[in-house]
Amino acid sequence: MSDASNATSAGGCTKRRTALSEAEVEALVRGICFKTGPPRTLGVEVEWLVQELRQPRLPVSPERLEAAYAALRTLPLRSALTVEPGGQLELSSTPAASLMECVESVSADLDAVRAVLREDGLRIVGAGQDPWRPPRRFLREPRYDAMERCLDRTGPAGRAMMCTSASVQVCLDAGHEEPGPLGHGRRWWLSHQLGAVLVAAFANSPLALGSPTGWRSTRQSLWTDIGTGRAGGPPLDVEPRRAWARHVLDAPVMCVRQDSGPWDVPEDGLTFREWIRSGAPRPPTREDLEYHLTTLFPPVRPRGHLELRMIDAQPGDDGWIVPLAVTAALFDDPEAAETAYRAVKPLAERTRSLPAPHNPLWADAARDGMTDPELREVALVCFSAALDALPRLGASQEVVGAVAAYLDRYVSRGRCPADDLLDSLRGTGTDRPAHGTSHGTSYGKDLRT
The missing domain is CATH 3.30.590.20 (Creatine Kinase; Chain A, domain 2)
Structure with a gap:
């Protein structure tokens, strides 16, 4: 994985982050979104x-x-x-x-x-x-x-x-x-x-x-x-x-969070998969993925x-x-x-x-x-x-x-x-x-x- 530059969390705390690959996104989504076990709660x-x-x-x-x-x-x-x-x-x-x-x-x-x-x-x-x-x-x-x-x-x-x-x-x-x-x-x-x-x-x-x-x-x-x-x-x-992981990757990105000022809203219906492949305006990170999930x-x-x-x-x-x-x-x-x-x-x-x-x-x-x-x-x-x-x-x-x-x-x-x-x-x-x-x-x- 490549290093992402100086990305900022939603709370405004600057820290070093790492970019994601498509395979890593699929693995993370599978683990985050479906936690299986007998229904109890x-x-x-x-x-x-x-x-x-x-x-x-x-x-x-x-x-x-x-x-x-x-x-x-x-x-x-x-x-x-x-x-x-x-x-x-x-x-x-x-x-x-x-x-x-x-x-x-x-x-x-x-x-x-x-x-x-x-x-x-x-x-x-x-x-x-x-x-x-x-x-x-x-x-x-x-x-x-x-x-x-x-x-x-x-x-x-x-x-x-x-x-x-x-x-x-x-x-x-x-x-x-x-x-x-x-x-x-x-x-x-x-x-x-x-x-x-x-x-x-x-x-x-x-x-x-x-x-x-x-x-x-x-x-x-x-x-x-x-x-x-x-x-x-x-x-x-x-x-x-598998269906949900694909859906997450192919869903449009609502916005790219910024350190300060307004957050960027992609003009061209940029999907999360396309963002990973292009790496622009910066490579997406795990924090970006977690935020992306909240916008679906x-x-x-x-x-x-x-x-x-x-x-x-x-x-x-x-x-x-x-x-x-x-x-x-x-x-x-x-x-x-x-x-x-x-x-x-x-x-x-x-x-x-x-x-x-x-x-x-x-x-x-x-x-x-x-x-x-x-x-x-x-x-x-x-x-x-x-x-x-x-x-x-x-x-x-x-x-x-x-x-x-x-x-x-x-x-x-x-x-x-x-x-x-x-x-x-x-x-x-x-x-x-x-x-x-x-x-x-x-x-x-x-x-x-």
């Missing part, structure tokens, strides 16, 4: 829009956000607290040994966060896309300046994704080496096929600037618009480690574990618990995993050999939600399997009841939370609570006990 990342408590359609000033986040950083939270470019709030759990440990830990942190924000006249709201406000960037950092310049080249979707979207991301162990329902190859395939069902069942972003967009998950449509290199997954007919946004991102990124943020204080519980049950309970695998196999015909999310199955899921008959049928099977599995995973009666209520309220009726928002906008809602409030006791605070 679970995690969740919950993103929230931050709104004025009494006038939610008004923008929150940067000064108020800064003051609120400064107060939140003093809290003794177990979850990591971060801020997204548009000021969205994210809590990332530590790896939990069980579903209930994850639920209870994050719920306690959210209670503390809400209390602090309430004192400042603010609240957090679960929606996949801000229904009222245009994109406005809160964070001014070289990383996000470069990201914005890069994503602007493919249209407005990038800015909306950065500044007005929010999600529930479920993190699962990659799985062990052996074949079967808990093997990493099966879990990788299932996450992409079942992912479309999760998009449809939990779609919760049908509006932008106060009007319907034509999508039940506008957030998912934004990811699709960003493009295959940045926000697409690799083909599923190739061994996962596929629906399932391997980070040692599997990060499922396709679920819209959910309404209600505790709405996030249902997709977490359903996903955990369908992946970590062998019987439920086998049922889900068999249920989604017929859906593979609708991918037409195109990786997620750039295929008709994912587009139909984002646009139609549970009104798609085949997706609804598969969701009914999967939610029922999850309900059977949750007691085996130690889920409380309240969590099981919340999943059952969601199945009855939405999936069984061919609906998703986006339909509540659309009904509210049209004035046709009757027996449904206002969007953003708790959905009965199943979504109330007693869910966490």
Whole structure:
């Protein structure tokens, strides 16, 4: 390997680094991104829009956000607290040994966060896309300046994704080496096929600037618009480690970090493989590779574990618990995993050999939600399997009841939370609570006990 000259880490600390070869990148990606073993831990990342408590359609000033986040950083939270470019709030759990440990830990942190924000006249709201406000960037950092310049080249979707979207991301162990329902190859395939069902069942972003967009998950449509290199997954007919390593090498470089000043954004769609071969403007290093991995946004991102990124943020204080519980049950309970695998196999015909999310199955899921008959049928099977599995995973009666209520309220009726928002906008809602409030006791605070 050749020496790279005086490259600088993201934190600004200058140190000597070494450049990488293509073979070294493949080896590093295989080792970094798929750490196999029996599934034992679970995690969740919950993103929230931050709104004025009494006038939610008004923008929150940067000064108020800064003051609120400064107060939140003093809290003794177990979850990591971060801020997204548009000021969205994210809590990332530590790896939990069980579903209930994850639920209870994050719920306690959210209670503390809400209390602090309430004192400042603010609240957090679960929606996949801000229904009222245009994109406005809160964070001014070289990383996000470069990201914005890069994503602007493919249209407005990038800015909306950065500044007005929010999600529930479920993190699962990659799985062990052996074949079967808990093997990493099966879990990788299932996450992409079942992912479309999760998009449809939990779609919760049908509006932008106060009007319907034509999508039940506008957030998912934004990811699709960003493009295959940045926000697409690799083909599923190739061994996962090899497929992902190739994808990483052939994905476009978002930016080249600099010691000072703005970061360079390549003009010609430079891929990481081409950067290695050219060595210009400087040879890429392991630190550049690790940063490059953070600039890829596929629906399932391997980070040692599997990060499922396709679920819209959910309404209600505790709405996030249902997709977490359903996903955990369908992946970590062998019987439920086998049922889900068999249920989604017929859906593979609708991918037409195109990786997620750039295929008709994912587009139909984002646009139609549970009104798609085949997706609804598969969701009914999967939610029922999850309900059977949750007691085996130690889920409380309240969590099981919340999943059952969601199945009855939405999936069984061919609906998703986006339909509540659309009904509210049209004035046709009757027996449904206002969007953003708790959905009965199943979504109330007693869910966490």
